Amino acid sequence: MTLHPLVSMILHRLALGLLTLFAISLFIFFAIELLPGDLAEEVLGQSATPETVEAFRRELGLDQPAMLRYFNWLGGVVRGDFGTSLANGRDIAELLAGRFANTLFLAIYAAAIAVPLSITLGLLAALYRGSWFDRAVNILTLTSISFPEYFVAYILLLYFSVTWGLFPSIADFGSDADLSTMLFRTFLPALTLVLVVTAHMMRMTRAAIINLLAQPYIEMARLKGASPVRVILRHALPNALAPIVNVVALNLAYLVTGVVIVEVVFVYPGLGQLMVDSVAKRDIPVVQACCLIFAGIYILLNLGADVLAIATNPRLMHRK
Structure with missing residues (x-):
């Protein structure tokens, strides 16, 4: 068959x-x-x-x-048996379950803000290419991506927590918090991740759209009287989905696997914080399990990126 x-x-x-x-x-x-x-x-x-x-x-x-x-x-x-923690004698699989759920929650929270925001900014920057809006968005995103995560995190802590007192400096919400409390207490770490990953996705969206605007079918759509918004959304965006999906999936992988520094800064009880604590305690079995889980998630999301890119553009299945 x-x-x-x-x-x-x-x-x-x-x-x-x-x-x-x-x-x-x-x-x-x-x-x-x-x-x-x-x-x-x-x-x-x-x-x-x-x-x-x-x-x-x-x-x-x-x-x-x-x-x-x-x-x-x-x-x-x-078999799903990662062994026993040397630090507290607990089963590692049980220890990882709650921490992984917290990391996944933070990644989904950040992605829910970053993905639509970056794609919207990228489309608007391509639509108004060369305008003050395009230049301002590029400057802001390049500025945010130029700073390391811990610097962005501490700047947000300084203003939103210490100076203005709007959000808590520690993102640990306990075990019985409702959704609104979880969203409130994890807003600063989620915002840190959003500022870090938005630039990549926005610039890729902008570049992918601009590369297609010189194609003959785009010129034909313009000659038929289609508005600039319709040209981008109806004609350019569907053909630009492959690179956009790739960069979105890669940044989603980063949101799950690259949160170690952010979790440590905000004392967030996630997988990254657990790995750092385990390194300090020389709890080697837990460190191995965390590293393997991060690697597995990254590989799986890269696979998902390839599949989605090909599903949106079947021509990628053929080498020529």
């Missing part, structure tokens, strides 16, 4: 994604293996006796060869 070309492409990309994830898991595991010091001694402290350290090493499986420990760890990951 012959598969549809799109289905065949999805299966091929899934296989390539799994292979990439396997390579990343190798890198994560053996990069941590190269860290200086002994994990058992770091966890137990300098006052631990050699017998206690040796017993703890056997409990962690550190007395086994590295490759055997890697395949044992990988087998557990495939």
Whole structure:
């Protein structure tokens, strides 16, 4: 049975994604293996006796060869068992579930603002190309993207929290907060992410639309008397969706995987904050699990970007 070309492409990309994830898991595991010091001694402290350290090493499986420990760890990951946290003895999968949900909530919140805002600004900048509006939007977005995330976060904290007192400086909303409280307390970290990712999507939207405005079918639409807004929305935008979808998906991947600094600044209880805390506590199993989840999400969203780009422009299925 012959598969549809799109289905065949999805299966091929899934296989390539799994292979990439396997390579990343190798890198994560053996990069941590190269860290200086002994994990058992770091966890137990300098006052631990050699017998206690040796017993703890056997409990962690550190007395086994590295490759055997890697395949044992990988087998557990495939079954959904990430092991046990060294810091508090909790099951890592249970520990990750709540934190991942918080990170996903923050990413969706930021995306719900950033995606329509950036596409709208990009379309307006292309429509009024060369105007003061186009120049102002480009200057503002380039300014926001030029500053590192922590700088943008601290500027927002300084004015919106410390000076004006409009929003809380800590984004931890607890476990029983309603949706309005969650949206209010996470507004500043979401706004930080919006300012960081909007420029990429806006500029790509603008560039994709402008590249199409010189095409013959656009000139024909203008000669038929179509308004500039109709030309962009009806004729240019559908053919520019592929690059726009790609950059949107890549920025969505960043919103999920690149929130570490923002979560630390706002003390947000997400996956990035958990990873930083685990590094400080040398809770290696949790660090490995966080890194693998971030890598898996990034690969999955890149796959989604390819599929959506081809679905909006089937010509991309053909090499010529």
